[in-house]
Amino acid sequence: xxxxxxxxxxxxxxxxxxxxxxxxxxxxxxxxxxxxxxxxxxxxxxxxxxxxxxxxxxxxxxxxxxxxxxxxxxxxxxxxxxxxxxxxxxxxxxxxxxxxxxxxxxxxxxxxxxxxxxxxxxxxxxxxxxxxxxxxxxxxxxxxxxxxxxxxxxxxxxxxxxxxxxxxxxxxxxxxxxxxxxxxxxxxxxxxxxxxxxxxxxxxxxxxxxxxxxxxxxxxxxxxxxxxxxxxxxxxxxxxxxxxxxxxxxxxxxxxxxxxxxxxxxxxxxxxxxxxxxxxxxxxxxxxxxxxxxxxxxxxxxxxxxxxxxxxxxxxxxxxxxxxxxxxxxxxxxxxxxxxxxxxxxxxxxxxxxxxxxxxxxxxxxxxxxxxxxxxxxxxxxxxxxxxxxxxxxxxxxxxxxxxxxxxxxxxxxxxxxxxxxxxxxxxxxxxxxxxxxxxxxxxxxxxxxxxxxxxxxxxxxxxxxxxxxxxxxxxxxxxxxxxxxxxxxxxxxxxxxxxxxxxxxxxxxxxxxxx
Amino acid sequence: xxxxxxxxxxxxxxxxxxxxxxxxxxxxxxxxxxxxxxxxxxxxxxxxxxxxxxxxxxxxxxxxxxxxxxxxxxxxxxxxxxxxxxxxxxxxxxxxxxxxxxxxxxxxxxxxxxxxxxxxxxxxxxxxxxxxxxxxxxxxxxxxxxxxxxxxxxxxxxxxxxxxxxxxxxxxxxxxxxxxxxxxxxxxxxxxxxxxxxxxxxxxxxxxxxxxxxxxxxxxxxxxxxxxxxxxxxxxxxxxxxxxxxxxxxxxxxxxxxxxxxxxxxxxxxxxxxxxxxxxxxxxxxxxxxxxxxxxxxxxxxxxxxxxxxxxxxxxxxxxxxxxxxxxxxxxxxxxxxxxxxxxxxxxxxxxxxxxxxxxxxxxxxxxxxxxxxxxxxxxxxxxx
Numbered sequence: 001x002x003x004x005x006x007x008x009x010x011x012x013x014x015x016x017x018x019x020x021x022x023x024x025x026x027x028x029x030x031x032x033x034x035x036x037x038x039x040x041x042x043x044x045x046x047x048x049x050x051x052x053x054x055x056x057x058x059x060x061x062x063x064x065x066x067x068x069x070x071x072x073x074x075x076x077x078x079x080x081x082x083x084x085x086x087x088x089x090x091x092x093x094x095x096x097x098x099x100x101x102x103x104x105x106x107x108x109x110x111x112x113x114x115x116x117x118x119x120x121x122x123x124x125x126x127x128x129x130x131x132x133x134x135x136x137x138x139x140x141x142x143x144x145x146x147x148x149x150x151x152x153x154x155x156x157x158x159x160x161x162x163x164x165x166x167x168x169x170x171x172x173x174x175x176x177x178x179x180x181x182x183x184x185x186x187x188x189x190x191x192x193x194x195x196x197x198x199x200x201x202x203x204x205x206x207x208x209x210x211x212x213x214x215x216x217x218x219x220x221x222x223x224x225x226x227x228x229x230x231x232x233x234x235x236x237x238x239x240x241x242x243x244x245x246x247x248x249x250x251x252x253x254x255x256x257x258x259x260x261x262x263x264x265x266x267x268x269x270x271x272x273x274x275x276x277x278x279x280x281x282x283x284x285x286x287x288x289x290x291x292x293x294x295x296x297x298x299x300x301x302x303x304x305x306x307x308x309x310x311x312x313x314x315x316x317x318x319x320x321x322x323x324x325x326x327x328x329x330x331x332x333x334x335x336x337x338x339x340x341x342x343x344x345x346x347x348x349x350x351x352x353x354x355x356x357x358x359x360x361x362x363x364x365x366x367x368x369x370x371x372x373x374x375x376x377x378x379x380x381x382x383x384x385x386x387x388x389x390x391x392x393x394x395x396x397x398x399x400x401x402x403x404x405x406x407x408x409x410x411x412x413x414x415x416x417x418x419x420x421x422x423x424x425x426x427x428x429x430x431x432x433x434x435x436x437x438x439x440x441x442x443x444x445x446x447x448x449x450x451x452x453x454x455x456x457x458x459x460x461x462x463x464x465x466x467x468x469x470x471x472x473x474x475x476x477x478x479x480x481x482x483x484x485x486x487x488x489x490x491x492x493x494x495x496x497x498x499x500x501x502x503x504x505x506x507x508x509x510x511x512x513x514x515x516x
Numbered sequence: 517x518x519x520x521x522x523x524x525x526x527x528x529x530x531x532x533x534x535x536x537x538x539x540x541x542x543x544x545x546x547x548x549x550x551x552x553x554x555x556x557x558x559x560x561x562x563x564x565x566x567x568x569x570x571x572x573x574x575x576x577x578x579x580x581x582x583x584x585x586x587x588x589x590x591x592x593x594x595x596x597x598x599x600x601x602x603x604x605x606x607x608x609x610x611x612x613x614x615x616x617x618x619x620x621x622x623x624x625x626x627x628x629x630x631x632x633x634x635x636x637x638x639x640x641x642x643x644x645x646x647x648x649x650x651x652x653x654x655x656x657x658x659x660x661x662x663x664x665x666x667x668x669x670x671x672x673x674x675x676x677x678x679x680x681x682x683x684x685x686x687x688x689x690x691x692x693x694x695x696x697x698x699x700x701x702x703x704x705x706x707x708x709x710x711x712x713x714x715x716x717x718x719x720x721x722x723x724x725x726x727x728x729x730x731x732x733x734x735x736x737x738x739x740x741x742x743x744x745x746x747x748x749x750x751x752x753x754x755x756x757x758x759x760x761x762x763x764x765x766x767x768x769x770x771x772x773x774x775x776x777x778x779x780x781x782x783x784x785x786x787x788x789x790x791x792x793x794x795x796x797x798x799x800x801x802x803x804x805x806x807x808x809x810x811x812x813x814x815x816x817x818x819x820x821x822x823x824x825x826x827x828x829x830x831x832x833x834x835x836x837x838x839x840x841x842x843x844x845x846x847x848x849x850x851x852x853x854x855x856x857x858x859x860x861x862x863x864x865x866x867x868x869x870x871x872x873x874x875x876x877x878x879x880x881x882x883x884x885x886x887x888x889x890x891x892x893x894x895x896x897x898x899x900x901x
Contacts (some may be wrong), residue, residue: 333541335548336611336639340670343612344581347545348573356544444541 024119031062031135038066038133039500041122048125052451053085058092061085071128080108081132081143084093099137103313107132111144123201123385150175156280158423168258173203173277179260180207183492184267188212194225196239200232204239208272212504217465218272221285225274236276236283246462250428255287262296270501286464286500288471290484291318292311292425298487307486313422314485320418320429325440327411331357333444337512349405358441360404360435364412365434367394372416467499517519549606553615553669555654556593556622556630564626565589566596567626567655569669571612583667585658593633610639614673616690617647617709619654623726623733631697631731634690642691645676647709650736655710660718668720675722676707683746683774684723684739694709697731700866701851704728705745708736729845737815737839746837747828748794748848748880750779757800757803757884758829763819768807772800772824772886781853782826788864789872794832796882800824801891811894817886824884840874850876 027034035050042048047069055061063085065094067077086108092098095116103112115121116139121131128146153175156168169176177191187396192206204225208218224243233239245253257263258280263273266284274283293313298306331346338346351358369389378386395413398404419429432455439447462469482488483497494508552571559565567587574582586603590596600608622630634640649657658668676687685707696704704726712721723739737745757772776799783790802812802820839847846852851869855862865872876890 012762331545332543335543335545336641340550340552340612340614343545343550344571344573347548348549348581350545350574353546 007330019378026116027118027121027133027138027140029138031133031138034133034140035064037118038122042125049188051082053082055088056086056231057089060135061092061098064123065130066133067130067145067369068125068128071146071148072130073145076109076143076145077130081130081145084108085132092170099134099139099141102134103141109141109143109145113142113144114139115142116140127201145502150171153179158258159262159295160480161259161295161300163300164297165259165261167260169260169275169280169282171278173205173275176260176275176280176282177205177207179269180273183260183264184209191266192222194222196225196228197230197232200234202233203270203277204233205275206272207267207275209267209270211502212268212270213272214270217286217500220465221272221274233276234278234281236274236281239274239276240283245464249458249462250431251289251292251459251462251469252424252428253287253462253469255284255291255424256281257284258282259296265296265299268507269496270503288464288467288500289459289469290471293422303487303489305385307488310487311485316418317425317429320415320421321433321436322448322452323415323418324411324433325363325436325451326445327407328357328361328437329440329444329448332441346405346407349407352402353405354403355409357405358437360408361411361437362434364404364408365415365437368412368416369430372420380441449474471497471499541606543727547606548609549604550609551601551613552667553617553658553672555612555617555619555649555658557619557653557655558621558625559589563591563657564593564596564622565655566593566600567658568600568608569658569667570608571667581667582665583662583669587655589758594629594637610637611641613644613669614667615645615647617649617654617657617672618706619649620733622654623648623706623728625732627728627733628697631690631694635694640690640846642694643689645673646690646693646706647672647676647722648706648733648736650708650710650724650726652711656711657720660720662717662810672709672720675720679707680721680753681755683743683752685742686746686751687724688748699852699855700861701846701853701855702849702868703730703845703847705847707798708787719849725847727839727843727845727847728762729843734845737835740831741835741838745830745847746841747777747796748779748830748836750777752798756803757798757824757827759823761823763807763816766807768805769801770806770820770823771804772884773803775801775887777798781850783854783858785861790850790861790865791877792853792879792881796828796880798824798828798882798884799887800884802886805889805895812889815834821886822882824886825882828882828884829880832882833878834880836880836888840876844870844874846873850878870878894896 027189028037039050047068049067051065051067053063053065056362065077065082084106085102090098090101090105090319096160100114121140121142124142125131128148130145132141132143134140135186150172153167153170155166167179169179181189181191186209188210190206190210194204194206195201196204204219206221206225214345221243222489225239228242230238231240235477240252240254240256241247243254255266257266264285267273271284271286274285276283291312295309299308301309317326335343350357355363371386371394374386374390375383395409399406399409415433419433420424422429436448436451439451441447443450460468460470460474472484475481479495483492491508496507498505550571551568553569555567557565557567565587566589567585569583569585571581571583579595586600588596588599588603590599597608616630616634618627618630634644637643647657657672660668662668676685679685679687686705688706693704693706696702705727707722708724708726709720709722711718723742725737725742725745727734727737743752743755752774755774757770757774759770761768761770778797780795782793782795784793785791802817805812836848839855840844846869850872851862851866854865
């Protein structure tokens with residue numbers, strides 16, 4: 001049946017957004033020609049500045065510094081480059097070597113690079129670096145003096161922890177990399193840069209521990225990133241959605257985190273991290289189902305408390321998914337399953353209520369979602385008012401006006417709060433909850449079980465970069481529940497996860513005993 | 517078809533199809549009339565007359581659960597049940613029925629038909645409590661003046677549930693009644709319910725047993741006899757033994773609280789005529805001692821135990837003789853015991869069991885053990901100890 005095959009022949013050709021430049025791709029010898037070329041490339045752009053230089057003693061040395069206003073570190077440019085070129089007394093022996101002589105003897109900046117490639121020069125200027133051109137030389141010097149305003153390192157707002165380090169990633173790639181690097185002071189940590197996006201040319205970095213991470217996963221990640229053909233990456237979420245394994249599944253198969261300690265923990269387990277410039281969320285690959293319920297705080301707290309929290313989270317996720325569906329199916333199809341006093345209380349609450357249970361459930365769930373979304377979007381000035389309005393109006397008044405049965409309010413509140421408890425799987429729970437509700441409305445508990453079976457089948461069938469998504473979930477052996485259902489004490493977690501770190505599984509020696 | 521049209525076609529078909537499934541089972545709560553309890557009487561013209569207590573919800577500021585009574589009649593029970601729709605306007609829902617009260621006439625003539633409907637219908641549960649109304653039509657139990665608004669059926673159900681602490685009636689659920697009907701050598705029984713006149717209002721009271729001979733009601737036992745019956749049936753889980761005692765010239769009145777009881781039968785055969793010996797072991801505690809013997813010492817304990825044993829033996833044997841002679845139905849399960857332990861012999865005497873049972877020689881050997889005297893070792897007069 002052709003319905004499920006991809007539509008072929010309908011992809012459009014990618015529009016090239018580089019225009020043909022006059023003058024080819026390399027610099028000419030003459031400064032005027034180069035400046036003419038570059039001015040035409042940067043025409044109508046008032047931010048790009050051209051600073052003409054001339055050496056004070058040797059008139060033949062003429063140059064130009066091209067930089068973007070506001071993005072460069074002027075101390076480096078002024079003191080280490082412009083001043084040096086103007087007052088340099090490096091003699092000019094031959095014409096072609098003079099730029100290299102200057103670079104070696106006169107320019108004091110530490111990060112320099114010689115290039116002839118016009119594309120590389122324009123990219124460097126646009127990023128915020130400066131370029132030095134000299135008359136008579138076909139090469140140019142790129143000075144890496146980028147100085148962009150950025151946020152200070154502060155606590156990750158999306159994943160706050162009571163116990164644990166309080167630094168979070170920022171939008172700067174180098175800052176993020178330094179936050180990772182300072183924790184993993186091992187020569188095995190490899191960071192590879194890549195540039196993604198035709199217009200934004202976002203710099204991303206693949207980080208992994210070479211002696212632990214699986215080479216195949218790293219290769220696969222590189223391959224997928226190379227295949228990425230998009231005009232721009234604004235946030236790591238773009239990359240996450242495009243390269244993930246099961247694009248239509250509501251469950252994430254690529255993880256993300258805003259906390260460096262969480263990322264370093266995953267690197268130590270053999271995962272690969274992808275840091276994206278401009279986004280405080282770092283992606284980790286592969287990502288499997290047990291990780292949806294893990295938080296970094298679990299590993300810092302007492303293991304009994306952490307195990308309890310983890311089981312609570314799993315239970316909360318199940319609750320959030322199934323409670324409306326089970327409530328609807330029990331009160332509409334299987335009234336004999338409820339204890340008699342409960343049934344009578346629910347019946348008493350539903351007296352005179354106009355809508356059937358299913359419609360009520362839908363309405364209240366939608367209203368809860370509206371409240372949640374409004375709470376996320378509105379300015380903080382009116383935040384308090386809306387939450388009070390939401391609670392009072394929708395809860396109390398709806399019950400008093402006999403729109404909604406009071407039992408429905410409890411059900412919706414329960415499922416809403418339980419869904420908010422797990423931030424990683426929240427999106428999936430939200431959508432699936434409605435699917436289960438519809439199934440329950442038509443087929444009762446049978447429908448719910450059918451839906452649950454379909455969900456489990458789906459989860460079992462997806463993979464994340466080759467690792468099965470439900471890697472250890474089906475088993476009840478102690479070795480497998482050590483980090484899924486509970487958090488076993490550290491002295492028991494001797495081995496790294498299978499498949500993900502199959503190269504190097506031993507993390508602790510056998511002699512590390514408790515209490516030593 | 518292009519794939520877009522296929523997708524649209526699928527999207528149109530799936531909701532239509534899914535709206536068709538399961539709907540036969542879909543019932544809203546407000547469309548159900550939840551029957552809490554039912555009384556079955558013999559109406560005029562040989563019909564069944566049903567009196568049902570429907571639990572419904574009152575609206576208003578406090579959402580209370582109230583009950584109201586409806587009557588309906590029909591040629592068969594199911595007929596009467598469905599006729600109820602024309603009175604109440606909702607379909608009756610039997611899955612939460614707790615109690616069925618049967619009048620004496622129905623118990624005598626139509627009990628087997630009542631059991632057929634109860635067992636066969638899918639909505640009625642097998643743990644509905646059965647009662648026989650003593651000395652009045654069954655509907656009188658439900659049509660009492662009920663100002664407090666409690667649901668009478670639930671009250672009856674909790675009464676019989678708590679009988680284990682009193683042991684003057686035996687809880688009989690539909691499955692047990694049907695089991696006893698089918699099992700050879702045993703006849704079913706149900707607790708008896710009657711009305712008790714308080715100065716302010718009438719309340720139902722559960723005490724005693726209604727005995728059946730295979731599915732025909734034969735008579736009632738009062739509360740004390742029912743306790744003895746429960747002793748023989750090994751269904752004592754609590755209750756009291758109260759009797760007077762002459763000790764060292766003083767008249768005492770004793771209450772012993774029963775904690776545990778074990779009853780065992782033993783058969784002995786003489787010329788293929790069985791004799792039953794019942795051994796009982798009862799563990800009690802001394803809970804009330806009226807009269808003033810002073811310290812409770814071993815002599816007193818031994819005397820109490822001896823007196824309790826004599827008291828039990830006499831009473832139980834009297835009850836057994838009463839049932840044998842007056843009612844002639846084997847509610848004790850002697851026949852069933854023989855069937856279970858010596859089925860070959862049972863096969864020979866099965867057909868004559870109705871004649872053998874009244875002449876059956878039964879001896880009771882009780883043994884009472886007083887395990888403690890609650891929290892005091894002396895009586896108050898002799899010093900608190």
